[in-house]
Amino acid sequence: MTxxxxxxxxxxxxxxxxxxxSEDSAAAKSGDRDVLSLAGVWRFRLDPKDIGHTENxxxxxxxxxxxxxxxxxxxxxxxxxxxxxxxxxxxxxxxRRYKYVGPAWYQREVEIPAAWKGKRVVLFLERCxxxxxxxxxxTPMGSRNSLCVPHEYDLSRVLAPGKHRLTICVDNRLKxxxxxxxxxxxxxxxxxxxxxxxxxxxVATEPVWVDELQVYPDVKTKVARVKATVVNATAEPxxxxxxxxxxxxxxxxxxxxxxxxxxxxxxxGSTAVALDLPMGDDVRLWDEFAPDLYELxxxxxxxxxxxxxxxxxxxxxxxxxxxxxxxxxxxxTLECCIFPxxxxxxxxxxxxxxxxxxxxxYGLNHLRFHSWCPPEAAFAAADRSGVVFHVETPMWVDGAIxxxxxxxxxxxxxxxxxxxTYGNHPSFAMMCLGNELGRGDDPxxxxxxxxxKKADPRHLxxxxxxxxxxxxxxxxxxxxxxxxxxxxxQGRFYDQPPSTQVDYRDxxxxxxxxxxxxxxxxxxxxxxxxxxxxxxxxVWPRNFELIRESLAAHHMLDQAHDFFLASGKxxxxxxxxxxxxxxxxxxxxxxxxLDLRDFPGQGTALVGTLDPFWDSKGLIEPDQxxxxxxxxxxxxxxxxxxxxSDETFTATADVAHYGPQDFKGVTPRWTIRDGExxxxxSGQLASQDIAAGGLRALGSxxxxxxxxxxxxxxxxxLTLEGTGLANDWEFWIYPPHVDTDxxxxxxxxxxxxxxxxxxxxxxxxxxxxxxxGLAGAREGRFTPVFWSPIWFSSTKTSTMGMLCDPSHxxxxxxxxxxxxxxxxxxxxxxxxxxSLGAAPPEFRPVVQAIDNFxxxxxxxxxxxxxxxxxxxxxxxxxxxxxLDAGPAARQLRHSLLAYMASDGFRPKGxxxxxxxxxxxxxx
Numbered sequence: 001m002t003x004x005x006x007x008x009x010x011x012x013x014x015x016x017x018x019x020x021x022s023e024d025s026a027a028a029k030s031g032d033r034d035v036l037s038l039a040g041v042w043r044f045r046l047d048p049k050d051i052g053h054t055e056n057x058x059x060x061x062x063x064x065x066x067x068x069x070x071x072x073x074x075x076x077x078x079x080x081x082x083x084x085x086x087x088x089x090x091x092x093x094x095x096r097r098y099k100y101v102g103p104a105w106y107q108r109e110v111e112i113p114a115a116w117k118g119k120r121v122v123l124f125l126e127r128c129x130x131x132x133x134x135x136x137x138x139t140p141m142g143s144r145n146s147l148c149v150p151h152e153y154d155l156s157r158v159l160a161p162g163k164h165r166l167t168i169c170v171d172n173r174l175k176x177x178x179x180x181x182x183x184x185x186x187x188x189x190x191x192x193x194x195x196x197x198x199x200x201x202x203v204a205t206e207p208v209w210v211d212e213l214q215v216y217p218d219v220k221t222k223v224a225r226v227k228a229t230v231v232n233a234t235a236e237p238x239x240x241x242x243x244x245x246x247x248x249x250x251x252x253x254x255x256x257x258x259x260x261x262x263x264x265x266x267x268x269g270s271t272a273v274a275l276d277l278p279m280g281d282d283v284r285l286w287d288e289f290a291p292d293l294y295e296l297x298x299x300x301x302x303x304x305x306x307x308x309x310x311x312x313x314x315x316x317x318x319x320x321x322x323x324x325x326x327x328x329x330x331x332x333t334l335e336c337c338i339f340p341x342x343x344x345x346x347x348x349x350x351x352x353x354x355x356x357x358x359x360x361x362y363g364l365n366h367l368r369f370h371s372w373c374p375p376e377a378a379f380a381a382a383d384r385s386g387v388v389f390h391v392e393t394p395m396w397v398d399g400a401i402x403x404x405x406x407x408x409x410x411x412x413x414x415x416x417x418x419x420x421t422y423g424n425h426p427s428f429a430m431m432c433l434g435n436e437l438g439r440g441d442d443p444x445x446x447x448x449x450x451x452x453k454k455a456d457p458r459h460l461x462x463x464x465x466x467x468x469x470x471x472x473x474x475x476x477x478x479x480x481x482x483x484x485x486x487x488x489x490q491g492r493f494y495d496q497p498p499s500t501q502v503d504y505r506d507x508x509x510x511x512x513x514x515x516x517x518x519x520x521x522x523x524x525x526x527x528x529x530x531x532x533x534x535x536x537x538x539v540w541p542r543n544f545e546l547i548r549e550s551l552a553a554h555h556m557l558d559q560a561h562d563f564f565l566a567s568g569k570x571x572x573x574x575x576x577x578x579x580x581x582x583x584x585x586x587x588x589x590x591x592x593x594l595d596l597r598d599f600p601g602q603g604t605a606l607v608g609t610l611d612p613f614w615d616s617k618g619l620i621e622p623d624q625x626x627x628x629x630x631x632x633x634x635x636x637x638x639x640x641x642x643x644x645s646d647e648t649f650t651a652t653a654d655v656a657h658y659g660p661q662d663f664k665g666v667t668p669r670w671t672i673r674d675g676e677x678x679x680x681x682s683g684q685l686a687s688q689d690i691a692a693g694g695l696r697a698l699g700s701x702x703x704x705x706x707x708x709x710x711x712x713x714x715x716x717x718l719t720l721e722g723t724g725l726a727n728d729w730e731f732w733i734y735p736p737h738v739d740t741d742x743x744x745x746x747x748x749x750x751x752x753x754x755x756x757x758x759x760x761x762x763x764x765x766x767x768x769x770x771x772x773g774l775a776g777a778r779e780g781r782f783t784p785v786f787w788s789p790i791w792f793s794s795t796k797t798s799t800m801g802m803l804c805d806p807s808h809x810x811x812x813x814x815x816x817x818x819x820x821x822x823x824x825x826x827x828x829x830x831x832x833x834x835s836l837g838a839a840p841p842e843f844r845p846v847v848q849a850i851d852n853f854x855x856x857x858x859x860x861x862x863x864x865x866x867x868x869x870x871x872x873x874x875x876x877x878x879x880x881x882x883l884d885a886g887p888a889a890r891q892l893r894h895s896l897l898a899y900m901a902s903d904g905f906r907p908k909g910x911x912x913x914x915x916x917x918x919x920x921x922x923x
Contacts, residue, residue: 033304034116034204038108038166042068046077047103047169058135058167062107071129071195072100073343073538085542091790091854093188093601094340094539103171104194110202114161119204120233123153125168126198126347127375130185131175135167145175147184147394148373148414149421155202156233170194176410177397181602182371182435183337184394188601190337190344190372191539198347198375207233208240208266210298210305215424216458219285219313219324224258224277230300232266239265242300244277248284249293249308257294264300279311286310286426287323288365288631289660291386293426308383310426314460316475319587320694321460321514323388327693329583329658330388330516330590331629332366333359335374336599340612341537345375352381358614359387359596361622363630368465368592371396371435373418382427389427390478390592391418392465395434402444415448419456430460430476437464446473466518470511476589480518482507488520488591489578493783495829498822500577500729501637501652503584514589520578522594523571524785525606526563526800526853534613543604547853554856555841562803563850566819567784568619570801572609573821574783579629583656584637586695603790604853627727631659634668634698634718634727641822642887644736645710653698653718655690663690667721668698672714675815680708690720710735711891713815713823732815732823734887738894742766743901750880752917759870759913764900766873768880769920771832777876778849778859780831782820789852799833800850802861809904810846810864810873813895814888826886830878833859838918843909847877860919862896864907867916871907873900874920 043062045052052058066075078100085095112121123134123141132151134141136158144151158164172194174185183189212229226244242264245256260277277296284292297306317327335355339345346352352374359367367382368390382389393414395401402408415433422428431452433445445463450473452461460475470477480488485507492502508515527544535541551557575593582591597608609619616622627633638651653668668685685699708714710733717728742748748766749755751773755765771777784800786792801820804811820828833849836858845863864873879885879893899905911919 034113034119036110036113036202036204038110038200038202039069040067041065041108043107044075044077045105045107046072046100047105048100050103052103052105052169057105058138062105066106068106068195069126069197069200069347071193071197071342071344071538072104073098073191073193074195077104086546088790090542090546092603093543094535095542096187096191096343096539098538100194101173101192102194103169103173106168106170106196108166109163110166111163112159112161112202116159116204117161118207120154120156120207120209121159122203122205123155123166124199124201124203125151125196126200127344128170128196129172129193129344131171132196133169137165138167145410146414146417147178149417150199159202168196170196176407177404178394178407178411179371179396179398179434182394182396184372186601189599190339193343193538195344197342197344206301206303208238208301209303210300211270212420213296213298213305213307213424214420214456215296215307215309217309217311217313219311222279222281222283222311224279224294224296224309224311226275226277226296226298228273228275228298230264230266230271230273232268232271235268237265237267238301239263240301242273242275242298244275244296244298246277246279246294246296249295252295266300283311285324286312286383286386287326287660288328288386288388291384291426293383307424308380309424310383312426314388314429314458316460316514317693319508319512319514320589321476327658328365329588329631329656330366330592331364331579332368332388332390332516332590333364333593333596334368334370334519336370336595336601337372338597338600338612340535340539340600343538345378347375347377349377349380352378353385355614356381356385356387358610360385361626362596363622363626364596365631366390366590366592368392370465373414373422376422379422379425379427383425385427387427388429389425390430390432391422391428392432392434393418395437397434397437401437401441408444412448415452416455419452419459423456423458428459430462432462432478433464435464436466442471445471449473470513474513476514476516477511478516478518478592480520482511482515484509487515487517487582489574489581490522490786493574493577494781498577498641498825499637499639500580500635500641501584501639502581503586504581504588505585508585508588516589517578517582517591519594520582520591521571521575522605522607522787523574523783524788524800524852525567525571526560526850527604527606528564528611528617529560531611534611534615541600543600547604547856550853550856554837554858556856556858559803559844562818563800564617565619566803567800567850568609568617569817569819570784571607572620575609576628580633580635583628583633584635584654584695603788603792605788605791607787632657632720632723632725634720634725636670636716636718636727636729638729638731641730641825642732642734643705644734644887645705645708646736647705649703649705649731650701651716652700653685654695655698655720656695657690657692658694659692662692663720663723666690666723669719669721670701670716671719672703672708672716674709674712674714680714705733708733711813711815713821730821732888734891736887738890740885740890740893740897743897746897746900751923752920753923755872756913756917759867759872762869764871764905766875766896766900767920768875768878770923771830771876771878773921773923774832774834774876775921777832777834780828780833780877782825782828785852789854798852799859800852802828802847802849804847804862808846809902810862810896810899813898814892823888826888827877827892830889831861832876833861834876834919836860836863836919838915839911840909843911846873863909864905865909865911865916866907867911867913871900871905872916874916
């Protein structure tokens with residue numbers, strides 16, 4: 001551990017040293033129930049040999065101490081990881097500073113107040129990882145094994161007023177096979193931590209209390225239908241009044257907005273109570289734009305129990321989702337349990353409010369929890385923010401599920417526990433059994449989905465994400481590819497020229513359910529080494545350190561930030577097209593990004609515009625992102641990104657409008673501007689009403705380009721006048737004809753054999769080697785690595801976009817930024833990046849392919865050098881076809897030749913003839 005980390009740990013320990021409880025004081029109040037916090041210092045003992053039970057540790061005194069809530073990692077317990085760890089595991093995920101797997105024993109004394117005599121007392125452990133056992137004064141109180149809901153123990157029979165010893169054993173070994181990569185247990189994200197986090201307390205209730213309390217909103221009749229369970233722990237039946245009161249959560253201290261009561265008789269044991277609560281004609285509904293919440297309090301005798309709910313109905317409207325009958329489009333990302341400071345999810349509402357604010361600032365309204373279930377705080381924050389959750393059981397299993405009866409019973413129990421514990425939350429809209437399941441398990445999956453639909457109709461249900469096809473019992477379908485085609489860009493970016501008119505209407509035809517595109521994006525970017533210093537918690541980015549060491553060994557550490565920015569800009573382009581393709585699709589359900597932020601596991605999958613801390617990487621601002629990712633997005637469909645000035649630009653305009661209200665009399669306006677912001681052309685479409693709840697056509701445009709500058713990058717903007725909504729797209733205009741012949745004094749050669757003579761004579765050579773003859777060259781691709789070059793080893797030869805200097809005179813007549821943009825697509829797929837490892841360390845190409853971070857080779861696409869008395873420009877982009885090439889290739893060739901014919905052609909770097917021959921081969 002570094003000195004900085006030791007200081008931070010000491011400060012954290014001191015900040016927590018004030019006791020969160022007092023064993024001699026009266027319990028605190030939580031509503032009408034008494035609560036005794038157990039947060040603070042506990043005695044502790046590790047049990048790596050699993051001998052605590054056989055050696056009767058229950059009666060022993062433990063000598064070590066830790067703080068709870070907390071994990072063993074946070075308490076610096078377990079095996080410390082060497083600082084020089086390396087190899088595949090270090091590149092797979094963030095490295096834990098301290099690692100422990102096995103039983104861990106926690107112990108302390110607790111003083112039960114005299115006022116609790118005769119009361120029911122429950123031990124509440126908000127989140128444990130994952131199996132717990134509890135003893136009071138050596139008496140066993142049972143065990144719990146949920147990964148998703150609090151572990152609760154009724155201790156009433158043993159906790160009389162006075163002092164007692166409480167012992168808890170937490171075992172984080174994988175007791176049940178839920179899949180090695182499920183985010184509920186995997187080291188790849190939250191880590192397989194041991195401990196107890198969140199609320200840790202004893203709660204006292206009256207001997208007759210409200211136990212279960214579920215609210216089923218009926219939006220059409222404006223009634224909250226309430227189902228409750230009252231438990232009578234006395235020996236006698238009681239008859240008393242059962243009351244329900246509701247009030248807006250924002251005004252929960254005021255008088256109730258609705259109240260009902262009825263007499264009930266409760267025999268010893270459990271009694272079910274069902275009661276309707278009319279909410280009134282002015283009831284407020286919950287949705288994305290107005291997340292109004294109600295607090296409902298149920299009372300019996302002296303006991304009160306309160307829950308928060310929203311009056312909302314989440315359903316479907318044909319092949320799309322609907323909230324309260326209004327069609328909505330899901331714009332989501334994944335939450336893969338990435339918490340790099342603690343290694344486990346936050347139990348704090350404000351921490352989740354921050355996440356929800358960030359989501360909405362990027363135009364998102366939806367969060368999928370991949371193979372795990374979030375804690376109460378996450379639901380509470382989403383309720384207040386209008387964010388819709390897709391929740392999953394903690395399962396990601398390859399192969400059949402039902403061949404393991406222990407697993408079947410565990411998942412069945414977890415499924416029901418999730419519904420019972422979090423079902424009241426209006427944000428909890430979608431329930432799925434797990435990630436990529438369904439191989440031969442239809443009967444089991446159908447059983448659970450059917451049981452969920454019957455027991456709790458507040459949610460929509462699906463058997464799994466990415467099944468081979470939708471199941472007859474599914475309410476929606478999350479997939480990357482239907483039987484009719486792709487519904488994410490991975491299927492076309494490799495071999496289809498860029499446009500803005502592709503959608504997925506053919507792929508979803510005939511499905512009949514809302515289709516949500518599964519994990520779109522997954523385009524990897526280069527690490528940002530500035531991020532390393534942010535890892536001050538339980539894990540550190542050894543993977544980043546190893547990549548940095550590799551890059552330094554390849555003499556390119558000075559380019560690290562440029563690689564990060566250039567690859568990041570390309571990733572943003574691809575994500576945007578993914579999102580707009582989904583929005584352009586009539587009747588589409590929505591999308592789930594993978595991811596808005598980086599996924600630091602599964603081979604270091606740096607696929608986000610945000611880092612794992614939900615902080616911006618500086619690649620795009622939220623207001624820019626919302627232009628193409630929001631409730632209402634103007635869209636332009638054009639057939640291509642590159643045009644010539646003798647053509648007429650044609651396009652159609654749409655708007656994906658899923659906002660809160662219809663628009664009346666809106667005029668769509670279009671404007672084309674050059675790179676300096678000067679208007680080149682403008683116009684408007686017919687004024688019109690735009691109904692909310694779908695994709696609407698706005699009109700078409702035909703714009704002759706003969707007066708436009710060429711070559712040039714221009715931008716067309718579509719604005720909905722009076723709404724504040726606009727979106728824009730880049731396209732490139734090239735001259736229809738350009739001179740691609742070699743000017744006087746320049747020779748075009750196709751091989752080293754042809755070039756070495758002119759170079760030896762002091763000539764200027766444009767060397768365009770035959771790409772098929774470049775031994776060891778990489779495959780030319782526009783797209784970066786998919787997900788991770790480690791996780792998907794077949795992509796190890798892939799690159800991560802390109803880097804160039806737009807101010808270099810060789811590119812003076814080829815408009816470009818420093819990174820890949822759509823005009824490079826045709827050039828990239830007709831290229832073969834070559835390794836420049838034999839060149840001097842300081843040698844830099846004019847156009848450089850960014851290698852994936854597992855290899856970090858210096859890769860050239862276009863480079864120049866002095867070779868003896870001669871000068872050469874080498875292009876491994878196919879520019880050999882001259883006038884027969886596409887407009888971008890013609891223009892790049894023309895720009896290179898013009899530069900080579902100029903007095904400014906003086907390459908900074910030099911290569912020995914033998915080195916150049918080695919780089920490109922002898923032929």
